Amino acid sequence: MPKIIENAKELILKTSENLLFQAGYKGFTIREVAKRCGIASGTIFNYFSSKEMLISIIMAKDWAKFLSDMQRECNLAKDIAAGVSAIYNGIESFVKKYGSIWEDCPSNIISNFRKHHLVLRQQIADLLSDLLLRFNRKKALPVISVFAEAVLSSAVQKDISLPELLQFTTLLVTSTAV
Numbered sequence: 001m002p003k004i005i006e007n008a009k010e011l012i013l014k015t016s017e018n019l020l021f022q023a024g025y026k027g028f029t030i031r032e033v034a035k036r037c038g039i040a041s042g043t044i045f046n047y048f049s050s051k052e053m054l055i056s057i058i059m060a061k062d063w064a065k066f067l068s069d070m071q072r073e074c075n076l077a078k079d080i081a082a083g084v085s086a087i088y089n090g091i092e093s094f095v096k097k098y099g100s101i102w103e104d105c106p107s108n109i110i111s112n113f114r115k116h117h118l119v120l121r122q123q124i125a126d127l128l129s130d131l132l133l134r135f136n137r138k139k140a141l142p143v144i145s146v147f148a149e150a151v152l153s154s155a156v157q158k159d160i161s162l163p164e165l166l167q168f169t170t171l172l173v174t175s176t177a178v
Contacts, residue, residue, distance in 0.1 A: 008047070013054075016033050016058055017062075019033055020055060020101060024104050025105050030044050030045070030051055055101075059098060062094070062097070073087075077131065080131060083131040083134075084128070084151060087131075088151055091151070091152060091156065122145075122148070124151055124152050128147055128151065129144055147169075147172060
């Protein structure tokens, strides 16, 4: 009789996340996840088609938490700069958490993650639009996607500091005041 595991998918995800941060991308194997879960490797493949899919789902679920936290911080922000800082810090924290994992990933895996760049930029643009509207902007900033890209790339690449980004924010918001 087959072994029935309650909440198998959640067990696999939690175990996988722990292993990913203990062993890194290169040390992460489906076989080790199965061993730690006390299940057969094939059982994991019933839920996830590959190691990459499993890791992508872990990161996507985690990004959703970070995005939710950024939204909450934006809702509590006392001004636009505080909201932009919250978004920047949220992205920066996510990048710090996964940076070493991404360094180990083969380049073809990284290119697949980059395909989601437009989705990430739109999510950041939505946060920024809500933030700006909350602080009495009568309509959306016409270059919101450019602004979102600036926030996203500065937090990821670290070539633009948070104070520089906030200075840019002030210039952008005041020059396009509505």
